[in-house]
Amino acid sequence: MDRFDFGSEAARRCVLAVLLCAGPAWGAEGADLDWEAPDGSFPDHGGCSYFGPQEGLGPFLSAAEDMAAMQRRTWDTRRVLAMLPQSRRQLAPARAGAGSATGACSGIDDCIHQAASSAGVPLTYLTTDQEFLRRVRLDLTGRIPSRDEVVAFLADTSDDKRERLVDRLLDTPEWADRWAMFFGDHFRNTRITAQVNRYPDGRDSFHLYLLESMRENKPYNQMAQEMLAAEGTSDGRTYPQRYSSYSHYESTYLNYAENPVRASPVGYIVGARTTGGPIQDTYDTLAFITARDFLGVSALDCVLCHDGAGHLDSLSVWGAQATRLNGWRLAAFYSDIPRFQTWRSPARFLPNNPNNGRRVNANYYFVHDLAPGRRQRSNQGDTAGEYLAQTQGGNRPDRLHTDTFVEPAYTFGGIPATSAGGRLRQQVGWHLTADPQFARAAVNYIWREFFSRGIVEPPDQFDLARLDPASPPPEGWGIQPSHPELLEWLGGAFRDNGFDLKWLMREITTSETYQLSSRYDGPYNPLYEKHFVRHQVKRLSAEQVHDAIMVASGRYASYSVSRTLRGIQYATQFSDVVNVPQGNARRPRSARLLLQSFTPGDREETGRSRTGSPLQALNLMNNPFVTDRVSPNAPTGTLAEALQLADDALVAHLYLTVLSRYPTETEIAFAVDYVQAASDRGAAASNLLWALFNKTDFYFNY
């Protein structure tokens, strides 16, 4: 070890600890098959106070110190790696829970273990530290860990380091970015759909609302209530009653510095606007998206055209009993909203308008409830203020042919339908969030984001009559959730913890179930998937790939998405998945082509997909977004750093930075040979960096 020269004894010991804590050698050499059964723990190396808990996971050394150290360093890899513990962590034997006889369980691991053991499907072992770090970093924050983070995390020898890591990640700004993106998908916040143009300002406003809600860690029930009861302008800006002159208009309407786009949840309501029919179609759409997004019940869409009987009989026990009238009752909660129109810039009517005749491209919607008890008939024949079930034509079959009004009622079961006062849309928010199904659907949607599969799958197709094992569904039907007790427990605990999304994600990511390896010894049947006995790999999402390449190459972009979102670095911070920036002027469309090939969907008719396609391979191999970043000509960023290092350190540097893990002994040996055999060292390093961006363990979150 004397060839390490870090200047101080403490630092030296830490580096040793890094390598010792690095966990099993990782790679393709089959070494992992030979490992002996473990003793379940890593050796305690102590003395690494440098990484004491109070330090968190701050940078290992300052960048300059680190660089200087790296330049002086060469790696006696063989000797160091020979000391790595040839062990891996195993699960504690499944607890024989007290309630196992009755099937009751409590907590994620208890429920998963019990179900797996009664199904006779063995669980795999726990994942290594470096695998866990990359996985949880991607899942919670959408980014890969930096090299410093990997080094520091592996050096940390405390027992609770995974828990502390999760806590730290939950408090990063990236966590808010990543989950604002998730909820942007979930609530389908996009600029333009077949039905509605939110305009860039309206979309950004809703995006800011989601982002701020994440930053504040707003309770999820509060979010739902705010979105359903949202009022005001769809861009969150303020407007005077009228403009007295063009300069007045200029100083208010056009002045985005003084009157910026602000966070507003009105975009959720605006997204339900349904044209080409009576206003009841919009109320129905609101009921449908409420049920889909907050209750996981997409079948309401069917029921809003016709009773479920005769249609949904083979699909859903609940659906087969659902009636169109009950759909209208939910829709009736929205009937205080008069038809909302685009409000356009009135500039051209103003005196002294230098742009006379030209419309200024800024538009918004104004959503406002009628006063309670008021009914309004619009010149389009709409009746707002009550849900009139008499319509002809439009987007859904004719409603009734008699002049009947439908009383709002929340009929999803379990909740008294009495109104507690307040505006109708506030009432529906209260009913909804008090419904146990609200918590169930929420935890299931989030669970799926971590495990690639919901406890109810697909997560928007809940059958409310097949959730409770205590009241089994009719003959021929099974219980829908793979783990009904877990769903019930997790939903209940989510509610008891104040609908705290961070609590939920902490509970998930610190569970053994989440920390299972994605490797599996012995035969694996695809049908095991529902038992969660092995972590399912998933390929990086469009934004994750983009951001990972930037972080790992050390070469960042700066994007302007819109008037509001400027100077954005990460794709995870975009407010949309379509109409996103294209790339820089020199490489037009490179970023967009990369993003599109990773199928982010359109937040309207096409959902995000994690499927692989050759187009993704083409982009990783050839898109200038990647190739520019690995180019050996005038290298900067990671490549430039690596080229200053000795061959073995260069290899380790690139592996750590791109794959967030140490290379195995074989990998180092091979790559060092490759670099040394090359006539052009810069080109060789460039090729290696390129190959790492195309490696399977870069492409997947595993």
Next chain:
Amino acid sequence: MSERERFNRLVRRRQPEHKGFFERPHLTRRCFFRHAVTGVGGFVLGQTAAPGETRAAGSVVPKNTATSVIFLFLRGAPSHVDTFDFKELPGVTPRDFAPETINGIRIPTALLGSTARVLDKVAIIRSGLAWARAHPLSQTWMQIGRNPTSATGRIAPHIGSVVAIEKDPERRPDQVFPAFISLQARNISGPGFFPVEYGPFQTFPSQDGLLSAIHPGGKRTFEERWELLHAIDGNLRGPDSPFGAQASGMGGLYGNARRLMFNPTVNQAFAFTDEERVRYGSTGFGNAVLTARKIVQQDQGTRFIQVDSFGWDHHAAIYDQSANRSIYRQTQEFDAAFGALIQDLDASGHLDRTLVVACGEFGRTPGQLSASRIGRDHYLQMFFVLAGGGVQGGQVIGSTNDTGGRGPGAFTVEPGWYRDRDIRPEDIEATIYSAMGIDWTKVRYDDPQERGFYYVPLADDDAYAPVDELFT
């Protein structure tokens, strides 16, 4: 009851959706298909869909005259009365439009000069009628062939995705191009509930060849990198990947991608010369149409190509030559590309098997220009232009009445086909399927709603039909 009355009744009765799923067989649950089949690109839809497929009663005989489709989508809604349903209005129509009568068709040759020269190969439908006057709604409507707000509209695939999935069994092993390619699109409809590989392969024309298939460092660098990648990735991407089935797919993924690279066939289809570019107008749209033509000529498995043109929303300054997006500029861009496309396809003998469709999402107000902005606003009456793929050129289907001042007019007076009603986007969808040899009445039962997905809506009631007159 006349055909028109029957249709109107049908639409009134079943405006938003269709029934038709009472009769369908009870099927294994979709979720089983979704999850039993895992693996990257391992989803073979033909197998999963087959058990549930039935055909609607009264089987139909598709024309089967085309092997591929080039769909030129003029987004923003072009003015029909200034182009393919030309209406001269003294004092309104600019004098320099230079209208002439060619093959009995009145056409402004200053705008559509190249097109005028190929009119004998082009069929014009003037009795087209859109359903809605909102751009995004109608654009999606046109691409998926149904109401986007209907229940199946929410999950409906693009017409091109239907073509791609239907033609999959005919793909030869040596064909390497994606079945559905989109050139120049900003926001195209997707594969809906179909597997993502039947969605549009979105790229942009590039003189050097297929974007993302050209390795910027050149072939030698690429070969070295490719070799290095496979040496260091080891078995992670192989059939025994420790990460399971998904990761095992990586090898195939990269293999398919590799076949598109340094491939003379790909270069011949996607790269083009300055000379070719100029012939097609030297515009982004022209380059894309040129690329589309070359893709079709390569016969590499591509069945549907969409090329988008933007800027037809002429609310203001439609006749203002100096305006950036006047009708002059727009038609110039379209005309050069369209004329060259038809000529070249014809010269190479590919026109017979290539159906070219050009249209917007609706039309524009006829008569006087709007007083406030000197433009034309949204209007339901529209044109469809078709050529090749068995379509009889030189004919005009349907006619509209004249229009005086601003206001109604240019309505269909003679539909010009056996259904005796306006021709709807759904009819054009059926026409495309028929020409491609696809049964447009087909229903598939692998849709997520399990209600049965009709390729053309209301097929069980025979609501829409191919415009057979085009082929006679």
